[in-house]
Amino acid sequence: MNQPEHLRRQELLAGVRDTLPLLLGALPFGMIYGALAATSGLSFAAAVAMSALVFAGSSQFIAIGLIAAQTPVAIIVLTTLIVNLRHMLYSATLLPHLRHLPQRWRVPLAFWLTDETFAVTVHRFQKDDASPDKHWYQLGSSIAMYVNWQFWCFLGLLLGQRIPDAQSWGLDVAMPVTFIGMIIPFVKTMPIAVCVLVAGAASLLTLAIPYKLGIVLSALAGIVAGLSAQRLRASPPAGER
Structure with missing residues (x-):
């Protein structure tokens, strides 16, 4: 393995490693999403597709609730758009570090950008070193979050009918705690x-x-x-x- 490939692999693995403490926060939300989707009227395939193609926990929860209430599609799209407007702030913060990349990099990194990935990635970009491969760090964090989220959502869908009143379990406290943990270092x-x-x-x-x-x-x-x-x-x- 030549030196550039070795450094890229190091950045990729570092991104995965630094994201590991944040993965647990997705467990209850992914499970509850799957449980709610199973009873909202969405088919199993549609719920899996939403998780894979939307990849936004808050938007998925809101969409599931609106779908169950038979809300018009236009309202669902507008509401989820408003909820995710914060990602414009994330993108504006990361753009100076990513503007040199070709579209084949920027498009998937934009799709995979989550609150957790932004929190760890912005710290990496702010470090004063000359590494040209910091985007590989973001890629590692993004892949870790994406695979983790899909796993818990899929498991929630499989067990959805067997989880009685999942929202009353109080598991949703994990997400605010995770966000507080991400904010404090800033x-x-x-x-x-x-x-x-x-x-x-x-x-x-x-x-x-x-x-x-x-x-x-x-x-x-x-x-x-x-x-x-x-x-x-x-x-x-x-x-x-």
């Missing part, structure tokens, strides 16, 4: 802390807004608060102007 400055606290408070205040619009509003509130805190921090005191 809270290193006061503006970021303000951003996180405002977004968290806004998410609680907007919880009852339909179609999960509260997620978008909370993200915007956090961004505005963080930017405002950054500007106040950078501004000189009034007496020094």
Whole structure:
């Protein structure tokens, strides 16, 4: 094996390794998704296809609920689009590190981009080294998350009819805990802390807004608060102007 191939393999395996602690958070959600899909009216094949082609836990849950309620397709598409708008922020953050790649790389990396993969990948890209193969790290993380999610969703579908009232088990606590664990390492400055606290408070205040619009509003509130805190921090005191 030549040196470039060896380094790429190292990056790939490092991406898988660093994502392993986050894989457990997908277990309850994948299982519950499978259980709900089995009773929502979707066929087994359609539920598997949704998991494989959509690959977005929150959107899949929302879509399953709307399908069960016989919601028009246009509303389902719009709602899931709104929920996933946060991925535009992820993409904008990673683009400076990936813009040099050809489309055959950027398209699959965009499809496989999840919250967990973004969290570990952005740390890798921010490290000050000259490695030209950091995108292989993201690929490793993406593959680990994708295979993990498909496995638990498929298992949930197989056992769906045998899991009584899966939502009442309280397993959904794993996902918030996972997200908190991903966010904490980024809270290193006061503006970021303000951003996180405002977004968290806004998410609680907007919880009852339909179609999960509260997620978008909370993200915007956090961004505005963080930017405002950054500007106040950078501004000189009034007496020094």
